[in-house]
Amino acid sequence: MHGFESAFGLAFGLLFSADADLMEIIALSLRVSLTALLVSCLIGLPLGALVATCRFWGRSALLVLMNALMGLPPVVVGLIVYLYLSRAGPLGWMQLLYTPTAMIIAQTILITPIIAALSRQILEDLHEEYSEQFRSLNVPWPAEIAALLWDGRFSLITVALAGFGRSIAEVGAVIIVGGNIDHLTRVMTTAIALETSKGDLPLALALGLVLLVIALTVNALAFVMRQAASKFAYA
Amino acid sequence: MSTVLPLRVEDLTLILGGEKLIDGLSLTMAEPGISVIMGFNGAGKSLFLRLLHGLVPQTSGSIHWAGEGNSENMRLRQAMVFQSPILLRRSVAANIDFALKVRGLGSVRRRDELLELVGLSHMLERPARLLSGGEQQRLALARALSCRPEVLFLDEPTANLDPASVALIEDTLKGAAADGMKIIFVTHDVGQARRMGAEIVFLHQGKLEEQSPASTFFTRPVSRVSQAYLAGRIVV
Numbered sequence: 001m002h003g004f005e006s007a008f009g010l011a012f013g014l015l016f017s018a019d020a021d022l023m024e025i026i027a028l029s030l031r032v033s034l035t036a037l038l039v040s041c042l043i044g045l046p047l048g049a050l051v052a053t054c055r056f057w058g059r060s061a062l063l064v065l066m067n068a069l070m071g072l073p074p075v076v077v078g079l080i081v082y083l084y085l086s087r088a089g090p091l092g093w094m095q096l097l098y099t100p101t102a103m104i105i106a107q108t109i110l111i112t113p114i115i116a117a118l119s120r121q122i123l124e125d126l127h128e129e130y131s132e133q134f135r136s137l138n139v140p141w142p143a144e145i146a147a148l149l150w151d152g153r154f155s156l157i158t159v160a161l162a163g164f165g166r167s168i169a170e171v172g173a174v175i176i177v178g179g180n181i182d183h184l185t186r187v188m189t190t191a192i193a194l195e196t197s198k199g200d201l202p203l204a205l206a207l208g209l210v211l212l213v214i215a216l217t218v219n220a221l222a223f224v225m226r227q228a229a230s231k232f233a234y235a
Numbered sequence: 236m237s238t239v240l241p242l243r244v245e246d247l248t249l250i251l252g253g254e255k256l257i258d259g260l261s262l263t264m265a266e267p268g269i270s271v272i273m274g275f276n277g278a279g280k281s282l283f284l285r286l287l288h289g290l291v292p293q294t295s296g297s298i299h300w301a302g303e304g305n306s307e308n309m310r311l312r313q314a315m316v317f318q319s320p321i322l323l324r325r326s327v328a329a330n331i332d333f334a335l336k337v338r339g340l341g342s343v344r345r346r347d348e349l350l351e352l353v354g355l356s357h358m359l360e361r362p363a364r365l366l367s368g369g370e371q372q373r374l375a376l377a378r379a380l381s382c383r384p385e386v387l388f389l390d391e392p393t394a395n396l397d398p399a400s401v402a403l404i405e406d407t408l409k410g411a412a413a414d415g416m417k418i419i420f421v422t423h424d425v426g427q428a429r430r431m432g433a434e435i436v437f438l439h440q441g442k443l444e445e446q447s448p449a450s451t452f453f454t455r456p457v458s459r460v461s462q463a464y465l466a467g468r469i470v471v
Binding site: 129138232 | 288289323334336338382
């Protein structure tokens with residue numbers, strides 16, 4: 001118990017002294033996860049809107065696939081990306097393995113289905129509500145999509161935050177394609193796994209605390225936004 | 236003056252789920268002004284309005300506006316106000332701006348004039364969904380009018396509204412009709428139909444039961460079903 005308490009003390013010490021190694025790991029984690037989130041939103045939101053508003057052959061199968069992909073095992077994604085990016089793989093010539101870019105690719109693959117599937121549900125409900133008015137006004141399809149994305153923005157921000165939560169807490173894929181290399185691809189989750197296995201609990205705990213604070217902040221932000229939007233009947 | 240008249244509907248039929256909801260309906264509307272569609276619940280009034288506006292495709296039959304079939308191009312010359320207003324999750328002003336932008340008619344002045352007309356000019360930035368029922372319906376009417384339609388459809392636009400909102404909407408519609416707009420609206424309110432209608436189209440079980448000038452319909456209804464409706468009797 002004493003060791004546990006001293007580990008906490010050391011963890012807070014690292015945090016309050018803004019330890020350089022710790023800050024580097026936090027910064028890289030945020031850079032990788034936020035970039036993956038941005039790319040996922042750029043792909044997932046239009047895809048979700050497309051599936052929400054269009055009726056086409058195979059749509060039901062696509063819906064099942066999108067929902068199933070939300071539960072993609074990170075290690076499997078990591079393995080597939082590894083195979084593609086490894087020297088012998090089809091994209092080996094790009095020399096991306098064990099770089100932050102490879103980690104971004106893996107996380108993008110993991111969270112794009114989440115963004116697409118959750119946004120599809122939100123946008124489909126909104127489209128159901130608006131569709132008759134849109135047809136009455138003869139709203140062109142691109143304007144329809146833009147209006148749905150704009151009017152659904154508060155709910156979609158919650159979706160994005162869910163995607164961010166998944167990516168920042170993910171360890172399986174990034175450790176395979178990033179390699180957990182110090183000062184290059186070490187992020188919070190992989191560092192926690194490594195430091196715990198080494199018995200360096202203070203750093204692991206400090207990183208764990210930061211992860212918890214980020215998770216809490218993300219959820220608080222989502223809550224506040226939903227509350228504000230509901231208050232003004234925009235959600 | 237409306238250039239989409241006459242409206243000719245021939246043998247219009249709509250079958251949904253194996254049920255004939257509109258049954259071989261034929262009529263002509265040649266005069267501008269206000270035509271009121273009446274009938275018992277389930278008579279097909281709202282469906283008929285949606286068919287005329289092109290929101291629901293007919294199973295058979297035809298709809299022609301001044302000889303032109305019901306197309307997307309024709310819908311650009313029409314607008315509709317639904318019984319439950321469908322408002323965007325935006326401010327009052329943004330709801331009108333959206334319609335103006337989509338129709339390529341954007342102008343702040345036009346928006347402000349319309350909101351003034353329906354008594355909402357002091358609520359520009361208020362979230363549309365926080366308005367009262369009457370205010371929401373007036374906003375929906377202003378948005379429809381912003382499209383400068385030649386034909387305006389309204390599906391029970393004043394159902395459950397307070398008398399002040401009803402009067403404002405009626406006055407706005409009378410003004411639009413006086414400017415040459417063709418207005419076709421559904422109502423169950425006999426008093427309102429008397430006040431507003433130049434002609435009454437009475438539907439029963441998806442069929443045209445009677446089409447008469449309002450003065451005739453309310454004094455000497457021809458059809459037995461119309462007589463029962465006006466007398467407040469239920470017809471099975």
